[in-house]
Amino acid sequence: MPRRLITISLTTILLLTGSLAFGAAGEEIYQVERGFKLVPAIIMVALLCIYIGVGFLSKVSSTSGYWVAGQGVGTLGNGAAIASDWMSAASFMGVAGLLYLKGWFGLGYIIGWTGGYVLLLCLIAAQIRRFGKYTIPEFLGDRYNSHGVRLIAASVTVIIAITYSTAQFKGIGLICGWIFGMDYTASVFFAAGVVCTYMLISGMSGVTRNQQIQYVVLISAFLIPLWVLLRKAGGTGILPQIEYGHIISNLMEGQVASGQLDPEATKALKNAYLPWGKGNFYHFIALVFTLMVGTAGLPHIMIRFYTVKNEDVARRSVLWGLFFIGLLYWSSPVYAAMGQFWNPAGGKAVADVIILSAPERAGLGNAFIGYLASGALAAGLSTVAGLLIAGASAIAHDWYATVYRPDCTDRQALFIGRVFTAVLCGVVVLFALNPPALIAQIVAMAFAIAGNTIFPAVVLGIWYSRSNKYGALAGMAFGLGMTLLAMFGWMAKIPMFGEQGILPATSSALIVCPLAFLINILVSNATDNKLDEESIERGDNILRKLHNLPDPVAEDDPQEKNAFSH
């Protein structure tokens, strides 16, 4: 296919020009052993071959296959796909890194990223499945009958995809650097090539199937080294997720691998594991709240609910998804504890590579660490695939095929989708070369965007019939503006938006999200009588679908009735 060739070569050009622009970043890479490692390289290459092979076996040609993989994935499968989409380099490397650096405070990331699913389940999952179309911008655009809302939602999806992928690329880059001994810049480009080629070839149908395989690879890679690690730390190695409790308790008393620490270091270590040693109560609550509403508002997670057979499956797959995610989050604190145990004074420079550094210091052997690294790579790859698809579909489907050229063919939309997948990939690489924060922190910023813009608009769109397009526009513009302000403030190192500020970029939703709700409600009520008949009609029709409401008037067009039949 010549078009595919054009896209791929376009990507290559983008990537090459990018490589000239940036110098050194990713200091973490100097914290792990340098040089090419044969066994991990073989494990990684074998895994990549499996991914691409599965992608080839499930090539797709229709647009609906490209976006949502047809509507026929079951409970367990969808649960695994949710978990695999979820388990990014951020959960794999980033959470362990933050727990290592911030001790108890880092646990906020764990409850934030699991608790959000309860909100998602209660307020959004079943209703959004009844709507039954492709994307979140499409849902918002239809519900509020406004291209403005649709475009803001599409832009937000793209911004989230870029921010979130940047964090993943940092992780993937660090892993590739460890395995091949490349410097950080080179490994980011290497990773980009793999991601892009794979995605352009397979589309989402391949991605979905892979995500189940990837989940198995990923979770086994994450869990198996733990048993060995814990045994080396003096445990019995039966159930690491429980046994590391003693290690944490001992750490609080200053006992590490090298023996008893001096009183000063003991005090520092103990403080890190006390509740407010690394951040106060407000920062903790703000972080947890932001991650939760962000989880419930992430477009690439919500899109998973269109890929299931019916709302029953949608509900149950959340349970499975959460369980699969839980397996990972019950284990990542173990890596952090192991990191403290063997290397209590590593600090920020080692945080993002702690899952490689801790086993290395424990002398785990390259085969185990290589498998672990390949798992982290799989985590990053699958998340990036899901994100770039969601981002590209926002552009191709919601802007190009709906607003810009409504009369385009499926083929054209598909082509635009592929081109933008490549373009987004290029943009992400540029950001990843100079990452602004720790992996998990960058991801938290993406969550703040989702929680401040998408979450209020979707929840009010589903649960408040008076909410209208003016309210949604005002609320979303406010949410997006404030989050971006906080993010740029963080990067410009303005104290107010920094880690200890009033409105940290990673935790801005505690203040911004409720305000976005309020603005949406107030503006909607103030403009209630200005709303045109068509918007009322369309919004009401969608609400009928979402809540299985009876059809009051016979003149509704027959298409709408299909919605009640499942």
Place this chain on the structure above:
Amino acid sequence: MAKKPRVSVNFFAPSTDGMKAETSVAKIIIVLWFLLSYGIPTLIWLAGLSDPNGLGESFITNTRFLGFPLHYWLLAQGCTIGYLVLCKLYCILWDAKITRLRKP
């Protein structure tokens, strides 16, 4: 032209039986979710107010559970297990209240 009656959907004032059942299930779970997510940190905060160093050291941080300091276990594992239970409870309540409602 006669105006069609508008659809009324409000999470706090559900208008149909189906919606009432759905929101009642959601409300129960959200209240429990709130208690779990914010109650536990608040508890740890309140208990630790007496720590003169302001680090929140208290009986919760000094208690050991399964070898863990209790405040660590509650967040690292307690909450996550709680969320799983809540998701299961949601499915059970949904089947009991809503699936039955839909059957003729």
